[in-house]
Amino acid sequence: MDFFGPVLDGFGTVLDPTNLLYCLLGVVIGMLIGVLPGLGPAATIAILLPLTYGVEPVTAIIMLAGIFYGAQYGGTITSVLLRLPGEASSVVTVFDGYVMAKQGRAGTALGIAAIGSFIGGTIAIVGLTFLAPLVASFALDFGPPEYTALALLGILLVATISGGSKIKAIIAAAVGLFLATVGRDGFTGAERFTFGNLSLADGIDFVPIAMGLFGVGEILYNLEERHRAVSAPLKVANVWPAGKDIKQASGAIGRGSVLGFFLGILPGGGATISSLASYALEKKTAKDPSRFGKGAIEGVAGPETANNAAATSSFIPLLTLGIPANATMAIIFGALLIQGVTPGPQLISNDPELFWGVVNSMYIGNILLLIMSIPLIGVFVRILRIRAAILAPITALITLLGAYTIRNSMFDVMLVVMFGAVGYLMKKFGFEPGPLVLAFVLGSLLESNLRRSLLVLEGDPSGFLTRPISATLLVVFVFVAVWPMIKSAIDQHKNRSMAVQAVNEKENA
């Protein structure tokens, strides 16, 4: 009972009516904002961060879990009804989901996505329940060098796995690390880069950066993209899928759950990769692959299950190591820090109630999502019919006024707007905001651990390589850093030999 005692206590916390209510509120608001075209889960959570202020930590985190799942599902809705994926991890859903909607089966597609998300999420939480304590106990004896190496690897993985230019992603990460140094230095007490500004003495707050880069940045970008007019959403009828649909999709849901869970643990865009992998897997194992892209229900069920399972299991590195695996997790990490919760190996043993409260709130979030998504689909479709011209200023106002309420500070609001401009420009010039935010969140952890390690190792960096875990992590780090170059060299070689082969064949013919 040693192990299950705290787990069950966690349920007690979650089932408290107030917490349930906040979770419900989170799911609904998460879906409401997540369904707005152009706002993915990271933007949605960033915009809604102020909501979780002034609430008890456990309640706030439960609400965040609700927002998280709601926002994820919001992206699915736009994929199916508008052919506009809210985020990278529901791009493949468009292939079959939109076609199904065209065939008048939008309800079935959304229903099966909700059911798949629920099952995948639940299986992943069960896996998390057993795996997280293991990982945490392994990480308990991590010292500063191990944390330095782990944080470096985490940032690099997120930077290199994200789409787009890897060099630019690393630049973004470096900028994030630099911004994290603004304010008073914890070791020497020196003021760094504050330029005498009192508001900067305590450093730049995480929330304005996240709200600005993800929230206002996206809103400004969408102003420009507005003319890419969106067609009206397709009609939705009978959301609950028929028995034969569920039967047809069950294999895909099972495979997607397992695939998503394992891919999600790996740092760097787990949800996106797992949805792609699941689609490929389903197409490969199908008896008739030609159905895919023409409204195959497995093509919706598999990826939607996998991305939710992965989104859930990506909480494992966050909660047990304190390393967020992707941009969305970075925002949740920041939100937890604001609540005075430092995710890391000690969390389970020091504050089991909170830890299991967080984990179990995911069950509740998942169940509420399943329950709410079905009756509320009609509402969301109606929101999709509201013209973007009217929704845009509303989201902008929510963000600005929300940012003000955090600390009653106009300076914060100004920062949000400024970082909004930075986020917009980054997007225009091909820099991902994700690595910047992630690096910013990990910045002070990385710096303080690096400096502590240097003190312990007496300034000898080779000391990192004499400790097995940090050495392994650094070897992986170097491999990840160098791999793209090796890969492109191999590809070039292959292309050349293929070209030679083609020429030879032509000559022979």
Next chain:
Amino acid sequence: MQAKHAEHPPVTAASPADPGPVQSENDESPEALTPEELAAQWEAEAPERAGGVANLASSLVVLGLGGAGMALSVGLGLGTPAAPSAGMWPFIVSLIAAAMAVVQLIVGRRGGKDGEKFSAMSWYTVIGFATLILMVVLMPLIGFEIPALLLCFVWMRWLGGERWRSAVLYSVLVVVAFYAIFIAALGTTIPRLF
């Protein structure tokens, strides 16, 4: 695999002066059904890539920032590896940024697959940004109501192409709703006029 789409048709946006209602013109485009066609269509619809000049500019900005960061860090004192001072870590980070900017300068000199060119529509973003700044400046002086009303109206009427009447109506409704939620219901201390 490359379905021969017309080479990046110049984005035929309605002229910025009169955006007009630009809803649902997409329905005419033939429905792409296979994932490959859909991907190709997205590719064709995607805005033009930022190109070499943008790469040069952004790399130089990063290089400049990195250089400034290094200079400021040196000013804070670097210390030694055994006893790093306040400037050591920011120096390393700025150095990485600057070095990567140089690499990007070379690698991306012919443009690349990332970024987007600014278009005539980018002015919308500039106007939107200006209204946000105006709101932040005016809010402490005259409360949030009037700036919010202005922001809604500008975004709806000129940036969104709503008609005068609906823009006025919805702006007022939105501000009233925000007042009801943030001031009346939640009792926040947002600067207000009434």
